[in-house]
Amino acid sequence: xxxxxxxxxxxxxxxxxxxxxxxxxxxxxxxxxxxxxxxxxxxxxxxxxxxxxxxxxxxxxxxxxxxxxxxxxxxxxxxxxxxxxxxxxxxxxxxxxxxxxxxxxxxxxxxxxxxxxxxxxxxxxxxxxxxxxxxxxxxxxxxxxxxxxxxxxxxxxxxxxxxxxxxxxxxxxxxxxxxxxxxxxxxxxxxxxxxxxxxxxxxxxxxxxxxxxxxxxxxxxxxxxxxxxxxxxxxxxxxxxxxxxxxxxxxxxxxxxxxxxxxxxxxxxxxxxxxxxxxxxxxxxxxxxxxxxxxxxxxxxxxxxxxxxxxxxxxxxxxxxxxxxxxxxxxxxxxxxxxxxxxxxxxxxxxxxxxxxxxxxxxxxxxxxxxxxxxxxxxxxxxxxxxxxxxxxxxxxxxxxxxxxxxxxxxxxxxxxxxxxxxxxxxx
Amino acid sequence: xxxxxxxxxxxxxxxxxxxxxxxxxxxxxxxxxxxxxxxxxxxxxxxxxxxxxxxxxxxxxxxxxxxxxxxxxxxxxxxxxxxxxxxxxxxxxxxxxxxxxxxxxxxxxxxxxxxxxxxxxxxxxxxxxxxxxxxxxxxxxxxxxxxxxxxxxxxxxxxxxxxxxxxxxxxxxxxxxxxxxxxxxxxxxxxxxxxxxxxxxxxxxxxxxxxxxxxxxxxxxxxxxxxxxxxxxxxxxxxxxxxxxxxxxxxxxxxxxxxxxxxxx
Ligand SMILES: Nc1ncnc2c1ncn2[C@@H]1O[C@H](COP(=O)(O)OP(=O)(O)OP(=O)(O)O)[C@@H](O)[C@H]1O
Ligand SMILES: [Mg+2]
Numbered sequence: 001x002x003x004x005x006x007x008x009x010x011x012x013x014x015x016x017x018x019x020x021x022x023x024x025x026x027x028x029x030x031x032x033x034x035x036x037x038x039x040x041x042x043x044x045x046x047x048x049x050x051x052x053x054x055x056x057x058x059x060x061x062x063x064x065x066x067x068x069x070x071x072x073x074x075x076x077x078x079x080x081x082x083x084x085x086x087x088x089x090x091x092x093x094x095x096x097x098x099x100x101x102x103x104x105x106x107x108x109x110x111x112x113x114x115x116x117x118x119x120x121x122x123x124x125x126x127x128x129x130x131x132x133x134x135x136x137x138x139x140x141x142x143x144x145x146x147x148x149x150x151x152x153x154x155x156x157x158x159x160x161x162x163x164x165x166x167x168x169x170x171x172x173x174x175x176x177x178x179x180x181x182x183x184x185x186x187x188x189x190x191x192x193x194x195x196x197x198x199x200x201x202x203x204x205x206x207x208x209x210x211x212x213x214x215x216x217x218x219x220x221x222x223x224x225x226x227x228x229x230x231x232x233x234x235x236x237x238x239x240x241x242x243x244x245x246x247x248x249x250x251x252x253x254x255x256x257x258x259x260x261x262x263x264x265x266x267x268x269x270x271x272x273x274x275x276x277x278x279x280x281x282x283x284x285x286x287x288x289x290x291x292x293x294x295x296x297x298x299x300x301x302x303x304x305x306x307x308x309x310x311x312x313x314x315x316x317x318x319x320x321x322x323x324x325x326x327x328x329x330x331x332x333x334x335x336x337x338x339x340x341x342x343x344x345x346x347x348x349x350x351x352x353x354x355x356x357x358x359x360x361x362x363x364x365x366x367x368x369x370x371x372x373x374x375x376x377x378x379x380x381x382x383x384x385x386x387x388x389x390x391x392x393x394x395x396x397x398x399x400x401x402x403x404x405x406x407x408x409x410x411x412x413x414x415x416x417x418x419x420x421x422x423x424x425x426x427x428x
Numbered sequence: 429x430x431x432x433x434x435x436x437x438x439x440x441x442x443x444x445x446x447x448x449x450x451x452x453x454x455x456x457x458x459x460x461x462x463x464x465x466x467x468x469x470x471x472x473x474x475x476x477x478x479x480x481x482x483x484x485x486x487x488x489x490x491x492x493x494x495x496x497x498x499x500x501x502x503x504x505x506x507x508x509x510x511x512x513x514x515x516x517x518x519x520x521x522x523x524x525x526x527x528x529x530x531x532x533x534x535x536x537x538x539x540x541x542x543x544x545x546x547x548x549x550x551x552x553x554x555x556x557x558x559x560x561x562x563x564x565x566x567x568x569x570x571x572x573x574x575x576x577x578x579x580x581x582x583x584x585x586x587x588x589x590x591x592x593x594x595x596x597x598x599x600x601x602x603x604x605x606x607x608x609x610x611x612x613x614x615x616x617x618x619x620x621x622x623x624x625x626x627x628x629x630x631x632x633x634x635x636x637x638x639x640x641x642x643x644x645x646x647x648x649x650x651x652x653x654x655x656x657x658x659x660x661x662x663x664x665x666x667x668x669x670x671x672x673x674x675x676x677x678x679x680x681x682x683x684x685x686x687x688x689x690x691x692x693x
Contacts, residue, residue: 339525339526370525370526372525374485375522376522376524376525378482378484378485378506378522379518379521379522379524379572380524380527380532380536381505381506381507381510382482382483382506382507382509382510382515382516382518383507383510383532383536383539383540383588383592384507384510384511384536384539384540384592385507385535385536385539386507386539387505387507389535389539393527393531393532393535394524394525394526394527395526396526397526397527397528397531397571398525398526398527399526
């Protein structure tokens with residue numbers, strides 16, 4: 001690990017503290033031209049000399065070098081110093097990283113049209129492991145401990161009307177493991193909603209396969225009770241020309257940590273990763289995503305928006321996008337925006353864009369944290385708008401951009417109401 | 429016919445060095461149909477007066493009164509003052525993240541009128557007002573003031589003035605940062621609102637430039653938190669030639685103020 005490591009194409013921007021007065025933006029957009037010709041560390045020699053295959057010789061600081069394994073023993077016990085755990089209060093994981101996860105997993109109830117196959121299978125089912133491999137200790141712990149898995153299959157060329165609804169209801173505070181597999185076969189089209197409710201302490205692995213030409217939307221709702229702890233690794237593998245839309249909505253729970261990963265295996269595929277979170281006093285809501293551009297001509301678009309209010313409300317967003325050497329023609333953009341509504345809340349936002357080839361169509365990232373402060377309030381009130389309405393106006397407007405991407409009216413409505421409740425809950 | 433009356437207003441702010449008195453006894457009466465210009469050097473307290481009328485929490489009124497048709501304005505919350513008919517076009521309009529102009533304008537209009545405007549006519553009104561102020565139609569999709577240039581922000585303030593139809597408009601240096609064309613466009617907007625006959629205007633400015641387009645009935649010279657001289661439009665012309673230098677600050681200002689008050693009486 002020489003100097004080359006630090007010179008490699010990495011655009012990282014720890015965002016840190018909220019800026020005042022609306023949004024200040026940092027971000028950049030790299031045109032293929034300047035990425036190819038520039039002598040900056042973003043491209044050129046340093047990049048070309050460096051290769052990543054994962055494993056030996058790959059520096060820790062690159063997402064490509066992250067350890068993945070099905071075996072819990074391969075992951076060292078957590079200290080909190082690890083790059084991917086440095087923002088997480090381990091004490092509040094309630095044993096998901098240390099205990100045997102043998103509590104009762106959240107119950108699963110699926111509502112789906114007949115055209116969708118719903119199965120409950122054992123650990124030895126061939127579809128287990130078809131899209132995911134644990135990327136951290138908590139995920140590996142669930143993999144080692146889950147008793148049975150729910151497998152949803154949308155058969156080839158089937159277009160599902162309405163959404164497939166998977167209700168996962170927590171069974172209490174015993175640490176547990178959950179496993180879900182979603183397979184969208186060739187040229188199918190469907191929407192799946194994972195609806196997490198109740199009280200649980202659970203580590204969950206969701207494997208998602210989107211086969212050639214299939215279109216799948218997965219909406220993961222975390223509307224847990226206040227005492228829930230949830231770690232969820234949601235990994236998707238995309239075939240040729242596949243389209244995947246992922247929407248993560250975290251509202252309830254003491255600690256929720258969702259880690260979506262998208263892997264392209266053939267050209268022409270496209271992912272959209274959206275997220276919405278609203279943290280109240282004391283809540284820790286974390287989202288760390290990874291988009292692995294390992295093949296040419298794929299597209300990714302990421303937008304996460306979060307609101308925070310109340311003392312010690314904490315949100316974390318880390319967006320790792322890796323464009324490997326082979327991934328020529330990649331087009332990617334990632335952005336995270338946070339709105340801090342009160343003092344005492346903290347939003348961490350870290351976009352990481354690693355680019356190993358200059359021959360891309362586009363790559364950009366942005367991170368902005370704005371504050372809703374007395375000046376905003378004064379401005380709106382000076383136009384006759386009462387304080388409560390002003391606050392709602394700002395938050396609603398801000399989060400609506402994500403809600404409207406859901407395209408399932410019932411859920412859009414439900415989330416709009418949930419956001420209103422969040423606002424009302426901590427009215428002061 | 430309405431009256432906005434400011435009597436012997438004293439205002440201070442809390443700073444790290446302690447309490448600082450900024451307005452030191454300001455009296456002013458504005459009636460419907462009148463345009464009053466307040467002119468004064470930087471730091472004389474013009475914005476403080478404007479913000480205090482609008483109710484900005486930063487400013488503490490230590491004595492004096494503000495009434496609107498006899499109603500105690502100081503007892504009203506910020507939004508209540510706006511609904512009572514006061515409008516402040518701010519010197520530095522605030523960027524509000526997450527709220528589109530469309531949504532903002534409609535919400536404000538609804539709050540001001542107590543009922544939602546009829547969608548069809550409202551959209552038409554907004555479009556027409558924007559066109560007259562040469563504001564691009566796509567501004568409605570953007571967030572309030574976010575990324576607007578200084579001049580664009582000022583136009584949008586006047587857009588609101590025209591749409592909200594207040595009883596009294598306080599324009600805090602609406603002219604600053606505008607080029608000649610924009611100044612004309614904005615002045616026309618103010619004049620249109622005024623011409624409807626239901627509005628009084630308090631026009632705060634540092635320069636006389638805007639007074640070529642908006643004719644004041646009265647001019648008040650503001651120095652060090654006090655009105656040191658008052659007169660008609662001709663006073664503005666004199667300021668253009670002589671500047672503010674002849675108004676001493678401190679004790680001198682108070683003397684002049686007393687003298688001019690005596691002269692008026
Ligand atoms: N937030 C503040 N903190 C400290 N001092 C302040 C603050 N606001 C106003 N002041 C002081 O109060 C005085 C009056 O300020 P104000 O903004 O009212 O002046 P102004 O006449 O509007 O000036 P300008 O022509 O520059 O707009 C100035 O001395 C200013 O420094
Ligand atoms: Mg000022």
